[in-house]
Amino acid sequence: MSSNFRMMMERYLQLIRLRYDVRRGYFTAALPLVIALLILFSAVMTGHTFPSQQLDSSFSGGSLSEEDAKKAAYQALVAQMEAEEAGIDPATLEERPAEEGEETARDNLDHILVYALLIGIIPYSIDSFFQKKNQMKKEVAFSEFLFKMSELMRGGIDPVKAVIDLAKTDLGSMNSPIKSAASKMVLGYSFSDAMGGVAEEMNSNLISKYINVVVQAAYTGGNVADLLQRTSEDMRAVIAIEREKESNLKQYVIIFYLAQGIVIMLSYLLSTSLLPMIQGVGAQMLGGVGLSDINFQYGFFHMILLNGLFGGLIIGQISEGELKHGLKHSAILIIGSYIACTILILPTLDAASLYSVDLVSGDGQSGFGGLTLTEPLVFQVVDKDGNPVPDTFVYLSIAPSGMVSGVLETDDGGNVSVSPVLGDSIGAYTITAQIGDSTAVAMASVIDGS
Numbered sequence: 001m002s003s004n005f006r007m008m009m010e011r012y013l014q015l016i017r018l019r020y021d022v023r024r025g026y027f028t029a030a031l032p033l034v035i036a037l038l039i040l041f042s043a044v045m046t047g048h049t050f051p052s053q054q055l056d057s058s059f060s061g062g063s064l065s066e067e068d069a070k071k072a073a074y075q076a077l078v079a080q081m082e083a084e085e086a087g088i089d090p091a092t093l094e095e096r097p098a099e100e101g102e103e104t105a106r107d108n109l110d111h112i113l114v115y116a117l118l119i120g121i122i123p124y125s126i127d128s129f130f131q132k133k134n135q136m137k138k139e140v141a142f143s144e145f146l147f148k149m150s151e152l153m154r155g156g157i158d159p160v161k162a163v164i165d166l167a168k169t170d171l172g173s174m175n176s177p178i179k180s181a182a183s184k185m186v187l188g189y190s191f192s193d194a195m196g197g198v199a200e201e202m203n204s205n206l207i208s209k210y211i212n213v214v215v216q217a218a219y220t221g222g223n224v225a226d227l228l229q230r231t232s233e234d235m236r237a238v239i240a241i242e243r244e245k246e247s248n249l250k251q252y253v254i255i256f257y258l259a260q261g262i263v264i265m266l267s268y269l270l271s272t273s274l275l276p277m278i279q280g281v282g283a284q285m286l287g288g289v290g291l292s293d294i295n296f297q298y299g300f301f302h303m304i305l306l307n308g309l310f311g312g313l314i315i316g317q318i319s320e321g322e323l324k325h326g327l328k329h330s331a332i333l334i335i336g337s338y339i340a341c342t343i344l345i346l347p348t349l350d351a352a353s354l355y356s357v358d359l360v361s362g363d364g365q366s367g368f369g370g371l372t373l374t375e376p377l378v379f380q381v382v383d384k385d386g387n388p389v390p391d392t393f394v395y396l397s398i399a400p401s402g403m404v405s406g407v408l409e410t411d412d413g414g415n416v417s418v419s420p421v422l423g424d425s426i427g428a429y430t431i432t433a434q435i436g437d438s439t440a441v442a443m444a445s446v447i448d449g450s
Contacts (some may be wrong), residue, residue: 028127036120043112051107051298110298114305114338118331125327132325134173135204136239141173142207143235146214150228159218160185163194177201191218210235249319253329256315260308260333267300268344301341308333355389356438357381360415369424369446376417377442379433381410388414395434398422404431422446 145166152162167182180201181194192215199208210231217227309330316326362377381389390412398404401423408416420431422444431442 027123029124032123033120036116039116039119040113043109048109048112049107050109110302114334117309118334121327122331124324125331128324129328132320135202138173138202139204139206139235139239141171142202142210143232143239145171145174145178146210146228146232146235149214150225150232153225153228159214159224160191163191191215206235206238246319253315253319256311256329257333260304260311260337263307264304264337264340264344267304271297271300271345297345300345304337304341304345305334308337354384355381355392355435356384357394357433357435357440359433359440359442363442364444366445366447367422369422369426372419372421373444376419377431377433378415378417379440379442381414381416381435388412390414392435396420396431397434398429398431400427400429401425402429420444 148166148169149159149162152165153159157165163178164182164185167179171178177198181198184194184197185191195211195215199211202208213231214228217224217231312328312330312333313323313326315329317323320326358380360378360380362373362375365373365375367373379394381392381394383389388410390410392410392414393407394410394416395407396404396416396418397406398420402421404420405418408418410416416433418431418433420429422429423446426446426448429444429446431444433440433442
């Protein structure tokens with residue numbers, strides 16, 4: 001019952017393929033690509049966007065315009081006075097939390113793009129991998145078929161009879177095409193037409209080349225058995241050379257994978273050590289954009305994923321001679337890089353949003369313009385549980401003028417200490433410490449020294 005059902009299903013599938021020309025690529029390439037595009041389209045239509053490559057100006061540590069700085073200082077001073085009148089500690093004031101139902105920015109389109117890309121390339125890359133493995137098996141099986149055919153022809157059997165006899169034996173991966181060729185010969189097809197069908201079904205340039213040799217030898221005459229034996233040996237030698245070449249090129253595959261790992265580690269070190277220090281300087285680049293305004297972490301994230309995509313394609317071209325065979329390497333590199341980035345690089349941005357910074361001491365001092373305050377300002381960074389956060393960077397700014405370290409790293413107690421230099425103008429000044437979305441403001445004033 002099961003064998004009859006299997007034969008019936010195979011017959012229906014064959015009829016569908018013949019009638020509608022259903023190709024394998026429709027399911028392994030076209031369909032996943034359509035699904036990936038639909039996912040991207042849905043994400044865009046529902047408001048997902050790419051994250052901004054620029055940080056908020058308040059987070060940059062750079063200087064504000066004089067008018068905006070004075071306005072901010074005045075507003076901070078008024079808020080502090082109102083808090084003191086109400087008996088509230090100004091240090092406990094926090095920004096208004098988002099109300100329930102308030103719409104938040106969904107800037108995760110780059111993550112969705114990664115998922116869509118993997119959906120689009122993984123099915124085709126897996127199919128290409130197994131197709132190549134099957135093709136290699138068929139090429140080996142065909143070389144054995146040629147050897148067996150030569151042995152039969154040594155006994156005086158003609159090529160057509162040899163193929164029909166071999167179709168009754170177990171030929172491994174060549175069972176189906178050889179049986180089809182034998183059936184065609186029984187029905188009256190010529191030897192060349194039947195073997196041409198084998199070449200078309202195998203879809204292998206190597207097999208097609210040697211089938212052409214076999215057909216020409218069969219029609220030319222002479223010692224065909226010896227020719228087939230030498231052809232079989234030659235084909236085995238070619239297969240062995242191809243395998244040896246791929247084995248020798250594996251070292252370059254390893255080098256590409258190691259290079260991707262090095263790129264990830266360098267990006268991690270830059271984003272956690274060097275760049276926070278540079279960003280605090282606020283140096284100006286071309287176009288008037290400061291270094292402190294650039295979101296380097298997301299830039300590294302995008303660069304690493306693009307390097308993984310194109311690096312995998314290059315691996316396929318070098319090691320296997322076709323770009324499509326590099327898609328599996330691209331998928332592996334993208335998955336590995338994405339996991340590494342979400343663990344090492346992007347959390348430097350996400351973690352900052354979970355921290356808060358508070359003013360510990362030094363608020364409300366007065367001094368002379370152009371001089372440092374008498375006591376240093378001390379700020380502390382804590383996590384959501386109130387525990388101090390060491391070894392994290394705090395961005396500092398002073399308004400409306402003056403000098404302050406652009407960025408400082410917290411000590412073991414989560415504290416940073418800074419001694420700002422006030423501007424020359426008499427009046428109120430604000431010194432702001434910020435990490436993520438959390439800010440703490442210290443007030444100071446310049447008095448008349450005359």
